[in-house]
Amino acid sequence: MTPYLNAKQSHAHCMVCGSRDNNQDSLELAFSQQPDGSVRAPFLVSPKHQGYTGLLHGGMTSTLLDAAMTHCLFTQGIKALTAELTVRFVAPICVGQTITICAQLLGQRRGIYQLEAWLLSGLHIAGQCIAGEQRLARASAKFIAPPDGSMAHDC
Numbered sequence: 001m002t003p004y005l006n007a008k009q010s011h012a013h014c015m016v017c018g019s020r021d022n023n024q025d026s027l028e029l030a031f032s033q034q035p036d037g038s039v040r041a042p043f044l045v046s047p048k049h050q051g052y053t054g055l056l057h058g059g060m061t062s063t064l065l066d067a068a069m070t071h072c073l074f075t076q077g078i079k080a081l082t083a084e085l086t087v088r089f090v091a092p093i094c095v096g097q098t099i100t101i102c103a104q105l106l107g108q109r110r111g112i113y114q115l116e117a118w119l120l121s122g123l124h125i126a127g128q129c130i131a132g133e134q135r136l137a138r139a140s141a142k143f144i145a146p147p148d149g150s151m152a153h154d155c
Contacts, residue, residue, distance in 0.1 A: 003077025016067040029101070031074075033075045041068065043101055045098075058087075061136075062139070068101045069082075069103045069116075072104060072115055073105065076105065080113055081145075083141075083142045083144045089136075093119065093121075097121065102118050115143065119135070120135060
């Protein structure tokens with residue numbers, strides 16, 4: 001099993017990338033690793049994800065950015081938790097719009113991973129933009145890996 005698939009097993013019930021067999025409300029996003037180490041996934045904005053009429057909810061925007069960064073770590077076989085997330089909303093994201101969710105690892109120091117993510121308008125296939133591109137939102141984050149490497153919880 002690849003490090004990515006091994007790490008992703010901990011997300012079997014995730015509302016973003018989990019299987020609908022485990023979570024009927026999952027978006028079932030499939031992230032793919034790019035040659036530069038970043039990850040990408042397409043997403044069609046649905047009416048059920050809107051906040052203001054016709055616009056993607058800001059919390060969903062933040063969730064998509066966070067999920068992309070998590071998957072970027074998964075490609076390295078790293079399971080870590082979001083410690084800090086800063087989101088910049090650049091332009092409205094409309095219901096019915098297809099966007100591309102992207103993330104990359106910037107570095108790691110003392111067990112803290114620094115990442116960035118962004119949402120792009122237009123559809124991207126194999127790293128190539130096949131429609132007009134605009135950054136709609138961006139985020140930076142710090143993730144920490146639990147000291148024992150597990151994601152044990154007391155819930």
